[in-house]
Amino acid sequence: MSVLDEWTGRHASAHDGLDAQGSDPADDLLLRAMADAREVDDFDMRHLRYFLTVVRAGTVSAAAQELRISQPSLSQQIRRLERRIGATLFIRSSRGVELTASGRAFLREIQGIPGQLRSAIAAVAPAPQVWLVGVCGAVPAEVLIDVQNGLSGRRTPGDHQPGARVRMRSVDSADQGELLRHGEIAFGIVRLPIPSPHVVCAVVREEPLGVVMAREHPLAARPELTLRDLTRQRLLWYSEGCAPGFAESVPAQLARLGWNSVLHPVDQDQPALFLHALRTTPNLVALRPRHVVEREPWLVWRPLPTPRPPRERLAVTALRGSYTARVLQETAAERGWLFLAD
Incomplete structure (x- = not known):
């Protein structure tokens, strides 16, 4: 029985x-x-991961590469899933795949299941062996060490299992909210604000932004800048879709100050490209906290001409209502990080 x-x-x-x-x-x-x-009872949880990965990647080939399985095998698994639920989930074309109406309905209902299952497991074994942390681009090493020290070894009272280990990997800010909901990462590190109601945050570092330029830039000789100086400058900024929320809010703040900057998008995750663009492009400046250029001999930093400059807030995020959200709140209280539940 x-x-x-x-x-x-x-x-x-x-x-x-x-x-x-x-x-x-x-x-x-x-x-x-x-x-x-x-x-x-006969449903394979791997099919959910395959389905969600194809949705995010937009093509079966890109999803197969991310999942590290062959494209024919992934296509076969997706067709098996469609047969199991009795509906076509994707429209295939030479450009990739798009969700059908059934696919959108399926996505809406199942995208929270992996996170719910992970939370259920965490409720009885709340200290997983490894917590994967997604890290956005250009995060200082000091912040990574602070987060590593704060989260490593966490466990609940009475739990005799070894504390959690932390492993970090590069993940674009734009992807982190979805990966948190799907349970593929336990925490994220992003620049605030972020357009996601599903997460809670703890601010690890907050600093004012200032103007960064090449040492040979004509404005570099001036100890202070004016808004008139900046109106002639283009702003080296994030590529479209990167750092959502932060990438939109800062130019809006600059516009309210009187600097309607023309944006010059560059891959911010590549320090060499960042430096190369500033040194070779006329009338180009960037915005960064001061510490970014303290050890960089080719760049100089000047404060923005305002008493209330935009600020960079680097924060750890976790899925709202999850066990990891409770861990983040406890860690924030212990380490003096500002916890933001709203």
């Missing part, structure tokens, strides 16, 4: 006695969960 059958038989008489008074809501909930589980 299975555990579920034993539980059902043991509670049958109790349910008979409750019929006259109404059923027990907790038992009803468990019975419904048992029935739902039987309906999807």
Whole structure:
């Protein structure tokens, strides 16, 4: 006899006695969960990951490369998933794949399942062996060390398992919210603000932004700059789609100050490209905290001509309502990070 059958038989008489008074809501909930589980007993969780990866990548070939499986194998798994649920999920074309109406409905219902399952596992084994942290571009090493020290070894009271280890990898800010919801990363490191209502944040470092330019730039000889100086300058900035929220809010703040900057997009994750653009492009400046150029002999930093310059806030994020969100709140309290729940 299975555990579920034993539980059902043991509670049958109790349910008979409750019929006259109404059923027990907790038992009803468990019975419904048992029935739902039987309906999807043959479902492979890997198919969810394959489906979500194809949605994000936009092509089967790119998704297969990310998953490190062959493209024919991934295509076969997606077709198997479609047969299992009885609906076509993607429209295939030479340009890639697009979700059908059924695919959009399926995505809407299942995208939170991996995170919910991960939270359920964490509730009974809350210190996973490794926490994967997604890191946006150009984060100072000091911040990474601070986050590593804060999160490493975390465990709940009474848990005798070894504390968690932290592993970091590069992940664009634009992708981190989705990866948190899907349970593919436990935490993220981003620049605030971010357009995601599904996360909580703890600010690890906050600094004012200033003007960065090549040492040979005509303005570099001036100890202070004016808004008139800056109106003639283009702003080296993030490529489209990178650092969403932050990349839009800072130019808007500059415009309110009177500097309607013309943006010059460059890959901010490549320090060599950043330096090369500033040294070879006329009338080009950037915005960075002062510490970025302190050890860079080719660049100089000058404060923005305002008492309230835009600020860079680097923060750790976690999925709202998850076990890792509670860990982040506790860590923030211990290390003096500003925790933002809203």
